[in-house]
Amino acid sequence: MAVWMGPQDDRxxxxxxxxxxxxxxxxxxxxxxxxxxxxxxxxxxxIRDLHERPCVFTKCSLxxxxxxxxxxxxxxxxIHREAEASLKRLGLDTIDLFQIHWPVATAFLRQSRxxxx
Numbered sequence: 001m002a003v004w005m006g007p008q009d010d011r012x013x014x015x016x017x018x019x020x021x022x023x024x025x026x027x028x029x030x031x032x033x034x035x036x037x038x039x040x041x042x043x044x045x046x047i048r049d050l051h052e053r054p055c056v057f058t059k060c061s062l063x064x065x066x067x068x069x070x071x072x073x074x075x076x077x078x079i080h081r082e083a084e085a086s087l088k089r090l091g092l093d094t095i096d097l098f099q100i101h102w103p104v105a106t107a108f109l110r111q112s113r114x115x116x117x
Contacts, residue, residue, distance in 0.1 A: 010042050017046040027055040031101055032086050033062035033070060040089035048091055058086050059101035072104060 017028065028047070030039045040058060047053045060082040064070045073079075083098060 010045070013042050014046040017043065021050070021054060025054065027057060027096070029057040031059035031062070032082060032089070033059070033064070033101060036064055036068055037085070037089050040086055044089055044091040055096040056090060056092060057097040057099060058090065058095055059099045060086070061103070062101045072102065074100065074104075 028043055030043050032040055034040070035042075043056065047056070060079050061072055061074050062070050063073050063078060063082065083095065086095060086098075087093065
């Protein structure tokens with residue numbers, strides 16, 4: 001599923017998730033930036049029909065443009081947009097843990113003042 005690991009077969013990734021779940025894994029950690037949304041989509045497909053789904057953790061703040069260039073944003077409107085996109089890709093109504101990907105303290109202080117700026 002991870003871009004930097006080279007090509008991945010979605011079927012193998014889904015099978016690995018299912019195998020881990022049968023062995024007791026109860027949470028999955030992914031991020032929108034992994035595969036520019038593709039990893040979340042694969043996780044969503046893997047958990048779609050499960051009777052009892054694991055906790056799902058994903059991340060925000062790494063966004064990309066049409067060319068796939070990644071940037072960092074902690075602006076409130078960006079985080080809201082990212083959350084909605086992640087929910088859609090994962091096929092979920094809620095995300096169990098929504099984390100900041102690579103938190104940058106100065107960016108957080110500058111951009112997070114209740115969505116102002």
